[in-house]
Amino acid sequence: MYKILVFISACVSFALTYKPVVLLHGILTGSQTMEIIKNRIEEKHPGTIIYNIDRFEGWSSLDNMWYQVSQLSENLNNITSIHPSGVHLLGYSQGALLARTMLQANINHSVHNFISLSGPQAGQYGTQFLHLYFPGLALETAFELFYSRVGQHTSVGNYWNDPYHNKLYLKYSNYLPYVNNEILSNKSDEFKAALLKLKNMVLIGGPDDNVITPWQSSQFGFFDSNGTVINMMQRDIYTEDKIGLKTLYEKKKLKVVTVPGINHFQWHLNVSIVDNYILPYLD
Numbered sequence: 001m002y003k004i005l006v007f008i009s010a011c012v013s014f015a016l017t018y019k020p021v022v023l024l025h026g027i028l029t030g031s032q033t034m035e036i037i038k039n040r041i042e043e044k045h046p047g048t049i050i051y052n053i054d055r056f057e058g059w060s061s062l063d064n065m066w067y068q069v070s071q072l073s074e075n076l077n078n079i080t081s082i083h084p085s086g087v088h089l090l091g092y093s094q095g096a097l098l099a100r101t102m103l104q105a106n107i108n109h110s111v112h113n114f115i116s117l118s119g120p121q122a123g124q125y126g127t128q129f130l131h132l133y134f135p136g137l138a139l140e141t142a143f144e145l146f147y148s149r150v151g152q153h154t155s156v157g158n159y160w161n162d163p164y165h166n167k168l169y170l171k172y173s174n175y176l177p178y179v180n181n182e183i184l185s186n187k188s189d190e191f192k193a194a195l196l197k198l199k200n201m202v203l204i205g206g207p208d209d210n211v212i213t214p215w216q217s218s219q220f221g222f223f224d225s226n227g228t229v230i231n232m233m234q235r236d237i238y239t240e241d242k243i244g245l246k247t248l249y250e251k252k253k254l255k256v257v258t259v260p261g262i263n264h265f266q267w268h269l270n271v272s273i274v275d276n277y278i279l280p281y282l283d
């Protein structure tokens, strides 16, 4: 009897042990905007330890992406050193792109599942997004600012992807073409290998986002040079397996989740998104 009880309680406590979750907020906001996700996870998965990163909030979220990645990597490494058996990582909006790069820049990360909640993974090119943060800039000429040394000091410039000025993008952008292995560097192999370590990569986005443009960028789709949206699976980044997306897909580790009816500023505030699309990946 005693042995059975010990066995049962061991099973129960095993089942109740969820991996810690690291959350990273979006641009010009802070960790507070991630509290709904945090609270819902704690409610549905009691006992989960959650690290809701509160750095680079507000204006400092506009800092250069590489600078943020290097600083935030310290947080991630500190967290995973306390939890060697692994954690899950979720980023929202710009935080989803930062989070992905934190993995790529740390080949020894111990993140199991990475959840990208409406992140501009293939870049951003749209008026609505632009005017939220740079109301005075015109879409057609924004590249003149962003594709310059000064423009590269800001996060948005780092992932601004103007399909009509691809040569300038490749010449000036010191971030996105590298993390997407469009330009090869001595880091390219690690950038890919680090993502291949994931158990799951979950790309959540949807057609009613209205900020990420094209919305398919949340799933690695983007405009071609004529402004036509090409889905991830027809783009080089996938067909040539530049960062491991194809391999992950073939191993059933890449989950592409499209949810209609959700505005960009609702993804992280809607508990049914947490319940239906996030919790299933937090074991």
Ligand SMILES: *[C@@H]1O[C@H](CO)[C@@H](O)[C@H](O)[C@H]1NC(C)=O
Binding pocket: 071, 074, 075, 078
């Ligand atoms: C990471 O841990 C080191 C050593 O404990 C500490 O000095 C440092 O401040 C921590 N960094 C962050 C960002 O938490």
Ligand SMILES: *[C@@H]1O[C@H](CO)[C@@H](O)[C@H](O)[C@H]1NC(C)=O
Binding pocket: 107, 108
């Ligand atoms: C990653 O881990 C391997 C094996 O433990 C080690 O050889 C390598 O130096 C580590 N790399 C970094 C960047 O820490």
Ligand SMILES: *[C@@H]1O[C@H](CO)[C@@H](O)[C@H](O)[C@H]1NC(C)=O
Binding pocket: 185, 186, 187
């Ligand atoms: C990798 O490339 C960077 C930038 O070109 C350079 O500074 C660095 O020395 C290179 N590292 C190695 C190990 O070749």
Ligand SMILES: *[C@@H]1O[C@H](CO)[C@@H](O)[C@H](O)[C@H]1NC(C)=O
Binding pocket: 224, 225, 226, 228
């Ligand atoms: C762009 O449009 C032109 C003319 O319709 C076509 O020839 C070309 O193949 C298109 N290029 C791309 C990348 O779709």
Ligand SMILES: *[C@@H]1O[C@H](CO)[C@@H](O)[C@H](O)[C@H]1NC(C)=O
Binding pocket: 261, 262, 263, 266, 270, 271, 272, 273, 276
């Ligand atoms: C919350 O998400 C569900 C789909 O999971 C959707 O039906 C509902 O309209 C959303 N609510 C808001 C306010 O966006």
